Amino acid sequence: MDRALCPVLVGREREVSLLEDALLAAHRGSGQVVVIAGEAGVGKTRLAMELQERARRAGTAVMVGTTSEAEVALPYLPFIEAIGNYLAGADLDRIKLQLGPATCRQLGQLLPPFELQTTLIDPGEPAQAKMRLYEAILAFLRLAAERTGLLLVLEDLHWADPSTRELLEYIARRVRRRSRILLLATYRNDELNRRHPLRPLIQGWQRSGIAQIVDLQPLPPGGVARMVSAIFDNAPVESELGDFLHDRSEGNPFVLEELLKAALDRGDIFLTAGGWDRKAIHQLRLPPTVKQAILLRVERMSEEQADILRAAAVLGRSFDYRMLVGVSQRPEAAVLNALRAFMQDQLMDEELSGRYRFRHALTREAIHDDLIAPERERLHACAADWLRSQLFPDKHDLAYHLMAAGHWDEAVPVAIEAARAAEADKAYADTAMLYERIVEHMPDPCERARVLSELGKAHFFAGETRRG
Ligand SMILES: Nc1ncnc2c1ncn2[C@@H]1O[C@H](COP(=O)(O)OP(=O)(O)OP(=O)(O)O)[C@@H](O)[C@H]1O
Ligand SMILES: [Mg+2]
Structure with a gap:
């Protein structure tokens, strides 16, 4: 045996029964919001998976989205992932018919499968345009829940970007009114310092009785x-x-x-x-700490495997296999062998075709944090080079790697493009965050002034829509 993973769920009877009750209530038409809070590794995902299994067995629709820990991530990523995966197995034509063209056009802004062959209507005033987008997403979720009920799992919200938090707040406040949706969110409470922006959101839900909070404790x-x-x-x-x-x-x-x-x-x-x-x-x-337990394992690897693992840690919790080949600059056969070994060694799991994932965020963190700065920057620069060699590189990813590599000359224009894309998605808070990151790295005072003015605008719209 190479892996030491527990095959069954141990304990958690009380939590499972609370979650099952919530699922049942949602099924009966009284939508629910449950939040699982707990320290890293305590078993939030495992508990959420248990409920997913039970929901699937009961014929309930299930959607799962995970938040990226990258500082710069695609706005609304967990929602896009959850809905995107669900759509892959759904009857898209029927859904489009039921939602109608106006809602589909709204969804098309975030979800390519909905893009219709029509020109976009004038987006109009930003705050209202955003509300229309949020309403369309809610309409889609309600439709998915209509016949079978829906379990929507959104994981690791301590990493959520501002737009995701905003949409989450919007959805959570409406799920309870006549819907068959159970929104199940997880977050690490040890990552939530006093000024963490998720804190007021969760506290607000608690105060107004919108959500039940499951505070997951270590095992006895x-x-x-x-x-x-x-x-x-x-x-x-x-x-x-x-x-x-x-x-x-x-x-x-x-x-x-x-x-x-x-x-x-x-x-x-x-x-x-x-x-x-x-x-x-x-x-x-x-070993006295988990980090040491993981790093000891890296020490025992061949030089080649350790290098491939470090390159993977720079790419993120989940990454594209081809990108790892490119960034690690090792032959494909070596990368494949290494990935096989990592999976056997309980470091990684295989995701959808061509993607791999560190089994645990803490594993990636341990390896990433152990890199010395020049090595980390070199790998991020390689990742940026690889992305640029692609036909349609993701601008957020590219901006992230260029910034992490410290290549500000190149990072600034890409980050501006990413900020504009976020603005087009009505993710004004993300737009603002991107501008804030780059502004001090712009030597030209005129350009800096222009970005500052865009930054002000983004803050204004972000605030507007939050109040609206
Ligand atoms: N109650 C349990 N019974 C058996 N195994 C468990 C239990 N809880 C967690 N595990 C196992 O422990 C490991 C860590 O759990 P999990 O990934 O759910 O933690 P987490 O709270 O989601 O961590 P993170 O905050 O990093 O996402 C997993 O391999 C999981 O299967
Ligand atoms: Mg987890």
Whole structure:
């Protein structure tokens, strides 16, 4: 066994039952908003997945969108991902017919499948134009929920961009009125400092009873023991070992899995003819932190694999296989072999065709943060070069990599293009954020003044629409 991943859901009975009740209520026509809050690795995604399985079994439509941790991400990304994946398996013609051309035209601004062969109408006043877009998205969600109910999962909202937060706020406040939608959001509460912009939003929902908050706690010692047992083919786990691992992992399932993986790799836990066995507790040399557990694994890799892994960490939590080949500058066969090894090593999972994903954000963070600055900048520059060699590079990604590479000369014009694209999507807060990032890197005072004036405009519209 190479991976130490728990095959079953341990504990969480109370949370699962709350979520099932919410799903049932939504199904009956009283829409719900539930937020799962908890520290990194505590099991938010695992719990949300459990509900997805149950919803699918009950015939409920499911949409899942994840937030990107990149500083500069496509506005509304989790919504676009959730709806886009759903559309891939849906009867688009029927949906278009039911929504009508005006709504489809609105959706076409964000979702290419809806683009109709008509010229765009005058967008009119920005605040109203944005409301029309939001209404169209809500109409689409309601339609998807109409017959079967809908579970809409939006993950990792602590990374949400301002536009996503705004749309989320709009949707959450309306889901409860006559809809069959359960909006399930997750976020890391250890990432929410006092001034984090998600904080007032969640507090507002709590105050006005819009959302139920599930505060996910670490597992108790018994839960840790059950996880260990489940991972090792139901081997019995004495309470001494359970307590020891509970202590070291602080009840955090991700940390526990990483520690067990380290123990496997070092031969501290091993399989014998008679089943699993382990060294005495005082001989278990578990790394003190998850980060070290992960970096130890990198150390044991070949130079080539470690380089490929570092390149992947620069590309993001999830990345395109071809981009990794380009950026790592290694032969395809070597990259394929490495990816196979990473998957076996519980570092990555395969996503849709051609995409791979770090199994956990903390894994990517550990590797990314361990890079020395010049190496990190070089890799970001390679990523930007690769994107530029593509026919239609994503402007947000390109701007992000150029900025991270410190190539401000090139980053400024691309960021301006990305800001304009965000403005066209009515994502004014994102527009403002992009302008803010670049303005101090513009040597020409006239151009700087122009960007500052655009920045003011974006702030104005962002504020307008927030009040509106
Ligand atoms: N209750 C549980 N029973 C069994 N395994 C669990 C449980 N909770 C979490 N795990 C496992 O622990 C690991 C981390 O969990 P998960 O990815 O859900 O954490 P998370 O809270 O979503 O973290 P992040 O904030 O980084 O997204 C996963 O491999 C998951 O399958
Ligand atoms: Mg998660």
